[in-house]
Amino acid sequence: MTATPGTLPAPDPRPPAALYLHVPFCVSLCPYCDFVVVAGAATRGPASRVSAFVEALEVELRLRADALDAAFGRPSSGSRPPLASVYLGGGTPSLLPPDDVARLLGLAGSRFGLVGGAEVTLEANPGPDERGDAAALARAGVNRLSLGAQAMEDALLRRLGRRHSPDDVRAAVAEARAGGIASVSVDLLYDVPGQSLEAWQATLEGALELGVDHVSAYALTLDDPDAEGLTGPLGDHLPTRAGARRWREAAVREQDEDRASAQYRLAVARLAAAGFRGYEISNWARPGHESRHNLAYWRRLPHEAVGPGAHAFDGAVRRWNAARLDGYLAALSAASPSLPPGGSEAVHRAAAASEQAILGLRLDEGLGLGPASTEGSLLAPHLDWALDSGLLERFAGPAGEPRVRLTTDGRLLSNEIFARLV
Ligand code: SF4
Secondary structure (H helix, E strand, C coil), X not given: CCCCCCCCCCCCCCCCCEEEEEECECCCCCCCXXXXXXXXXXXXXXXXXXXXXXXXXXXXXXXXXXXXHHHHXXXXXXXXXXXXXXXXXXXXXXXXXXXXXXXXXXXXXXXXCEEEEEEEEEEECCCCCCCCCHHHHHHHXXXXXXXXXXXXXXXXXXXXXXXXXXXXXXXXXXXXXXXXXXXXXXXXXXXXXXXXXXXXXXXXXXXXXXXXXXXXXXECCCCCCCCCCCCCCCCCCCCCCHHHHHHHHHHHHCCCHHHHHHXXXXXXXXXXXXXXXXXXXXXXXXXXXXXXXXXXXXXXXXXXXXXXXXXXXXXXXXEEECCCHHHHHHHHHCCCCCCCCEEEEECCHHHHHHHHHHHHHHECCCEECCCCCHHHHHHHHHHHHHHHCCCEEEEECCCCCEEEEECHHHHHCHHHHHHHHC
């Protein structure tokens, strides 16, 4: 069998289809979190760095837009397509004043262009002092809210170091609906220490009772970014704090592969029964509520990204900003601002084929099988093995073309399959 993982990328850079803005502030730090986050005095009070950060983010947006103008022309020139999605992630972007969100979105629209009906997502925490004013956020241009619910059980939320209660999740969803947010997603966690299958079922039922449009369900991952060498001065992660490290070491001993598999299978069955499509390994949506922004990542479309630790891709090169806030602010707040520190790497054709295969297999739209290509034939033995093992299945695409996708067993063993495709 020969696999052609979609169209291989053009060697030349392409303009972005999507824009990510990373907002690194949280009220407090959850011990399992390895996102780029600062908390405490940096977030609230007289020493808050939020407004300095928003100004720096605007400067970075302008500098990145200048570079795109020079490479591809202005969005208004017709030579550069407008963005299909903008995503404010974090951290807790709902801590930003809605006026700041409006300013950032206005700048994104004027310098990058936005298609009519573009998806504009903002991540929010459900607590009453964190979720922001949904109506004001909707007026600012947000039309999709992604809520960090994680669990619908008090004891589990406390174990995870979360500040909110299940009632806060209910209130946040109700306010989002009343405020005019068109699409609401919740993030949920399984394989959490102390979380029985019944507790996971209760969380799923609690989320479904809210009438949300989209569910992201992630196994709690407790990787060590320090050990992976990601936390140096130019790294895209921050060093793990000692307290968080102790929490993780204890938590990992309570994780259980069999329980995690049972929890995942339960999510697959329950969400399908509720009318959600598992369009990606960890993501389910009612029809029309798939995350267009995240689909851009999984379809390997070029995307721009700003903020500390943010990752961008132009179809040929992956680039990231360093995670450390001080370096970020110093570069962008200087009298003559410059792009923040970070790194980049070119994605060569063989690596691009692997990436495209792995990302394609994350999706239920799967991977096309077609005419011979060097890259495709390198992957073919691994895809054959996965087919023979029942981890992949064949199906016909929209035009009747042959495709493969992961089975539920394959989704559970996806890391093993992906390791072979690298
Ligand atoms: S609220 Fe989210 S981003 Fe903030 S520390 Fe907790 S897990 Fe990380």
